[in-house]
Amino acid sequence: MASVTYRNVTKRWGDVEAVKDLSIEIPDGEFLVFVGPSGCGKSTSLRMLAGLEEITEGEILIGDRVVNNVAPKDRDIAMVFQSYALYPHMTVYDNMAFGLRLRRTPKQVIEERVRETAASLGIEQLLDRRPRQLSGGQRQRVALGRAIVREPAVFLLDEPLSNLDAKLRVEARAFISKLHQRLGTTFIYVTHDQTEAMTMGQRIAVLRAGELMQIDTPTNLYDHPNNVFVAGFIGSPAMNFFDNSALTEENGVMHVDTGFFRLEVPQERYDRYRPYLGKKVIFGIRPENIDHPDYQPAGIKPSLTEANVDVVEEMGHEKIVYLEEGGKTFLARMDPRAHVTVGQRTSVVFNMASMQLFDMDTEQAI
């Protein structure tokens, strides 16, 4: 059990800065997810914590101890790799016992822990098999088991679900969340998949090009993104952005004008937005806040307009509708009963209570 602290950590390879001045405090027992597109530095951040990469500048602490110069094996961490990195020539039992044997754990203790862990993961019948005789899902559990038996202070997971098929991935997600609850250990999880991040993380750190864009709980990231990148990265389908929108105020009513829509801004935001009156802004709204007027959720303040239907994707529980207006395509998640057909012109309502505005230059939320 231990907290983890990144203190102004920078990683450079020659001229390339993979991680820039990263500072995060992860309290003991938290499930933190690093998320971002490939090349954003999330794996590098994790590998620096594991001791597999040198830290160019700054400090990483596990508990109260600075670990910059501590060997990986002495950091009291265990890691699950994307490829699982099982030892191919050893049985499942030996794979799990390997780390304990190297630490000279007594034989009975090893036996006990391995069997207990295997039982909790549902792999006790596989202990005599070798990795190549296992399915992807089973390998993944063995990799988890190998980390668990070590009883480390911090678990590091580097895209552990990427090699699983979609159905197994959903199961494994719940499984890892439960595991975290049961063990109560600090988990640090790296993924490029925002769904994994949202469903598993207690807090999510969004990275882009080595920089921490925002770190917060899933709900806060979703509802209050700090900038255009986080707003667009979190959520699927992604948020709709209307560049070059204008903010206007007439007769005490504020509107956001995309050039082809004029939508009313909720009153409680007037004060916050007033400095941007007459300036260009980016207007953002999530697809689920655009709906068909017949099925708009109760209790919202709708702003009605019209658009052409371009594509309709029937999902069963909803319709993803590609709408087009003024040369701009945007998405709406409509009620499955909504009657929309391709080529038709339809009425749509915007739930403006959930609108976002961003500065055109800095891309920061207003």
Place this chain on the structure above:
Amino acid sequence: MTTTAVTPKKSPLSTTAQGPGFNWRRFVLRIPLHISLLLLVIAWILPTVGLLISSFRTREDIMSDGWWTVLENPLDFTQYTLENYDSVINNPNYDMARAFRNSLFIAIPATFFPLFFAASAAYAFSWMEFPGRNTVFLVLVGMLVVPLQLTFIPVLRLFNDLGITNNEYLPYLSIWIAHTGYGLPYAIYLLRNYMGSLPREIFESAFLDGCSHWTAFLRLALPLSIPAIASLVIFQFLWVWNDLLVALIYVGGGKYAPLTYALSGLVNSLGQDWHLLTAAAFVSMALPLVVFLALQRYFVRGILAGSVKG
């Protein structure tokens, strides 16, 4: 969709042999290839078969007609004899048994040492960070171009100065060192390519599990490189076993001489005694054959080492 449901039920044999999937055009086009391969194999094996049969025939038979005459009645065992083997092995004048033992004393350490050192070096070149790593590796591999004949005089002088040659307690020390040195560049080159292609994450995982470089080498790199090591064992063992030149330089004749030396001596002294020469040749071939047959499934994999993961 019935066709897709039915096809998997057919055995792969039936589809290739007479099923619609059999590619006649491909088969016909490959006939010249098959014939030339077959001819090559026959040309390669025939002399050895002749040698083997001759070694079981009496002196008179060999002198009177060719070995192929036994093929008229191959199961007539009266035409075969084990006497030739008995005399080359047990006759103190020839004493192939002692030469065989000497060859073993030379070949086993001269296979083990270069492989062990090469594997250690290959591990270091693959997985340890140290300055000049690539330069040292390139220099070592560059040694492949040095002809070993060039090294005899300086190395032998050095060994003499150090008192390593003709050492009565370790008579083979000089040839062990020599073979180790001659074998290292290629062994390092092959093993480094193989070990370097093992997944990095396995080693990272091992270091997190508590491995030092030494344990990672012994418990992971070595067992995972067995295909490459096995093929090197074959190469190195066969090369040392069949070597006459290096043995002549560093061991010379006398009671420590290996099989190759004894055999070449027999060619001079028994030039006309084909029945004994063929038997002696087969004594010297016996062990390489066993080694090769025992490890041959690694052989092809070893040749491909580095390009395909084992």
